[in-house]
Amino acid sequence: MYSPTPSSAEIMPIFYIGQHETNRSLPVSDQLLRQAQDFNYDMLSTPITTSQFHSNVLTLLSNYMAHIEGSVPEEEIPMPLIPPLTSLDTNLTPNETISQLIAFTSPWIDLASPDPVIASLSKQVFNLEIAYAAFCGIGNVIIQGLALNHGVTPGSGISQYARVIQEALGAGPYLHLQILMQMREDSISSSADTMGSLSQFARQQYLEKASHASATEREADLFSTWDTWNVIRSVCKYSSRLSIALLLPKQLPPMPLQSRWFSEPLKELIFPETSFLKNAKGYPVLSKSHQALISRYMRLRNSPWLLLSDVGQIPGVDEQTKIFSSPRDNSPGLNASRGSMSSSPTPAEAAQQDAGSRRRIKDPTPHLSYMRHLQANQPPKSAIERFGAGYQDYLQAPLQPLTDNLESITYEVFEKDPVKYDWYEMAICNALNDWMALGRSTSSSTGAVVIAVVGAGRGPLVTRALRAAEKSGVLVDVYAVEKNPNAYVLLQRHNHEDWNMAVTVIKSDMRFWKGPLQPDGSHGRVDILVSELLGSFADNELSPECLDGVQHVLNPLHGISIPSSYTAHMTPIAAPRLHADCLGRSFSDPTVFETPYVVMLHALDFLSTIQPHSDSSAKQELIPLLPDVKTAWAFSHPIPPGIILQSNLRRGGGVNGGGGGNMGGDGANEHNVRYSRLNFHCPNRGVCHGIAGYFETVLYRGPSGTVELSTNPVTMESKSKDMISWFPIFFPLKTPVYIPDNSELEISMWRQTDDRKVWYEWLVEVFMVDAHRRIRLGVSDIHSSKKNGCLM
């Protein structure tokens, strides 16, 4: 269960679209910006410094190189120093439109150069640019990512690069930096390919001779660019002001890599002209895979901005461009691209069509029109997405309905569930039908089946129990037991106004309820106990303890518990945003990593996956992979009488109760301790930030059928599609654990108790496995929620 604290409106994804030119020749003036906005762009990119500045730096470098080639030893010649920026070095100026600009640092520097002169000059350029952008009030700066193939052993400059970025984050408290990352290594040119790149001037003695992996080998290394990003953000301690500008290639990488980037903090998606295809009429369109990726990524809580790169100047700037119609019109371009959605041309067809069709295009900003068209045609949100808008990746401490009394608004939120109550009604109906069909005796003198809704809240399950009785035509006596004094008022009101006084409302903790009061003053039994005490990890709201405590009222012969059983499930996940959130909170709350959170998990990547079952002809690369979710443990009710007997013997610490509980107390609740150690195969390298937990429950199983609920992403579709009452649970790791390709990850999870509270402990281990050995590579701390345990 979750509480309804955040109030965020349900919104369709908004596309913020900007225009970027890698070699913007003209300064980004207010007029250009207005012109871009007239064409329906939301922002423009701008370089921080001018080409004049670039030339000055190259001159400085070449003078220095000439100097050191002379007779004076290099050590005696000081490093070249770049003077402060002049007004000719930059066109940026602080003004009120600055917030609509995204600044780019110079792509021609090489922060990771092994040549100290190149590295020094690059850093000077970078620092000057970052400082000036911060001074002007620029909010977002995109920084050329580290090219892995820039002449030294791949990856060797990462630490140097990451350090510079970490330092730059200190340049201004409001500056957000985005690292320009390619999705995979083979889809971007290195900074050396940039005209006038400083990296070309790195001296031979500094370039390593180490044997480099061949291009094909590197190509096979799908996750290398993600790995680079992982180092950078780890060095920068998951700063909330560091994110990614992701460059989309024409051919998207396989789904595991798409899912990995999805989980990372994406600020911009950059679509170069080359990522577009051409439709039959010559208009730019994106492939189906790109469309699916956009739909998925734009559903992130903070949807990324979209930058169209080198798709043509802003019309009007280039005199050659003829504006024939307004882009907001229903232009032929839009219709043409709409037609193309179902059948995109092959690249060969597109190339053929390209030359002839370019002349016919009337839309001055066809790429932008196409993106706006995609925006207008996004698939509708699912029930859970609509309901959970604003909750995505929002960490909440789980409710404790046993110790705390819930507010009416909290009940109201989960009463909106379109599935849960229908399924409960079906379960009660099946149970009543089977009771009658099997000719069981009842606990009442009238032959009515006695139903008690324990933990009745505001009464929705009571209404459903009455409705199930009506449907099945079975005579019932209904009791509603609730310990929340405020909800008790509403139960009484319901009884008067809606239930025709057919319900006996009891204000009591169910564990102390003696059962239905009989005319002679004794207490009778209950045939069907209906409860909804489940948490996101099944037992984390103490359903086992409460139901054990009320079992004494249950008919010992035929008594039924709805639910009859529940299981906790888990899988390891990469969730960098959640980790960053926890890190941010850890300054004020030392228990932040020792707390399981209820959270509508969204920006995550499942580290262990299984192939989805797909009977449709949908392309595999369009279907997100399913997680490998394993069962941790189970509880079923009623529990065997022998176990209750032993628990009672232990309570009070008598001699027959043994030597006390293992974790403290008498051990009366020790039968509800659980332990699970589960093994997961992880095909791709990644970082485990924690464990995602889910549950399944069998409400009722009998001859009339089985009724189940599930939040497990693998089974929820078939068992209780569209159920919204529960978000998953997240067990965080204080120090994320790195996992290499093809490794094994083991989760150990404990449910602990000392008779006063219940808490969880968790630990993760990583193993590298080959044909002969299993080597432990890492082990997390053991985490414990004992301090924030659930009070019994």
Ligand SMILES: C[S@@+](CC[C@H](N)C(=O)[O-])C[C@H]1O[C@@H](n2cnc3c(N)ncnc32)[C@H](O)[C@@H]1O
């Ligand atoms: C999750 S709510 C469910 C409410 C309602 N049955 C529904 O489905 O909408 C759990 C309810 O059980 C009540 N509860 C929890 N532990 C209880 C106990 N030991 N005795 C009585 N009520 C309890 C809480 O106060 C709360 O109203």
